[in-house]
Amino acid sequence: MASHHRELSQGLPRINMGKLMDTPSRSTELCNLHSACRQWGLFLLVNLGVLDEGMRMMKENVQGFFDLPHHEKQKSAQKPGSLEGYGQAFVTSHDQKLQIALEKYSEDMRKLAAEVVKYIGMALGIHEGELDLLTKSFGEGKYEVRMNCYPACLELERAIGLLPHADISGITLLTECGNIPGLQVLRKDNCWVMVPPVPGGIVVNLGQIMEVYSNGTYRAPDHRAVVNKEKERVSIATFCYPSPSLPVGPSPQLLAATGLPPIYQTLSNSGEFL
Numbered sequence: 527m528a529s530h531h532r533e534l535s536q537g538l539p540r541i542n543m544g545k546l547m548d549t550p551s552r553s554t555e556l557c558n559l560h561s562a563c564r565q566w567g568l569f570l571l572v573n574l575g576v577l578d579e580g581m582r583m584m585k586e587n588v589q590g591f592f593d594l595p596h597h598e599k600q601k602s603a604q605k606p607g608s609l610e611g612y613g614q615a616f617v618t619s620h621d622q623k624l625q626i627a628l629e630k631y632s633e634d635m636r637k638l639a640a641e642v643v644k645y646i647g648m649a650l651g652i653h654e655g656e657l658d659l660l661t662k663s664f665g666e667g668k669y670e671v672r673m674n675c676y677p678a679c680l681e682l683e684r685a686i687g688l689l690p691h692a693d694i695s696g697i698t699l700l701t702e703c704g705n706i707p708g709l710q711v712l713r714k715d716n717c718w719v720m721v722p723p724v725p726g727g728i729v730v731n732l733g734q735i736m737e738v739y740s741n742g743t744y745r746a747p748d749h750r751a752v753v754n755k756e757k758e759r760v761s762i763a764t765f766c767y768p769s770p771s772l773p774v775g776p777s778p779q780l781l782a783a784t785g786l787p788p789i790y791q792t793l794s795n796s797g798e799f800l
């Protein structure tokens with residue numbers, strides 16, 4: 527089974543955060559990042575440094591929450607008309623330990639996302655004032671954490687995990703709670719490719735806001751989640767948005783540098799886009 531997954535996920539790019547942060551190795555890793563964003567719009571980010579403790583706390587608490595009996599989870603059920611709470615695929619809890627872990631986790635993700643977006647901007651050739659603005663707006667943006675639980679399902683043909691979709695976020699950071707594969711990404715040639723869990727790593731996929739910002743140079747790929755026959759799978763997706771005051775449109779520096787016409791309209795703020 528393991529080698530089967532390896533085979534299916536061949537070619538999936540891996541980006542090393544340590545190499546991006548380190549001046550001597552940066553330019554080579556930025557080239558890798560550029561091609562990852564162009565060809566896939568998704569990559570495995572490894573060597574993240576200091577995030578381990580927050581990730582471990584979060585995973586334990588999320589798994590613990592899903593392991594509770596149904597009536598306990600029901601106590602944090604979604605209120606009608608609200609996206610918050612335990613429901614179809616969405617949960618934020620009033621459980622205090624989970625809430626503390628969630629707050630630390632989303633702050634960690636905010637810092638990470640601002641860094642990742644900065645490097646994506648650099649890979650795209652953005653610099654100086656515009657790069658600072660981009661990074662800052664993700665540092666101040668809106669973050670949504672969604673915990674997904676996919677129960678094991680024997681009848682794979684009849685089960686749907688999560689239907690194919692592209693995220694509308696700037697970027698999405700995905701953590702696996704266990705070691706169960708389930709995420710698949712649509713490659714440029716229209717083949718679904720399994721994205722394997724990487725211990726200590728995070729999956730980054732670009733959302734539509736970054737596709738627009740890159741004027742279509744980078745992709746917001748379709749992806750989906752499939753269920754596993756024997757084991758339940760739990761994943762945590764963090765949707766990262768720029769501050770609503772940032773205009774959402776193709777990067778002015780990129781348009782000037784390439785001389786290409788904008789293929790997307792500019793909306794005066796991302797609040798309008800959402």
Ligand SMILES: O=C(O)CCC(=O)C(=O)O
Nearest residue numbers: 672674708709751761763
């Ligand atoms: O659980 C996954 O692997 C995918 C989650 C996802 O794509 C989403 O929540 O938008």
Ligand SMILES: [Fe+2]
Nearest residue numbers: 691692693749
């Ligand atoms: Fe998604």
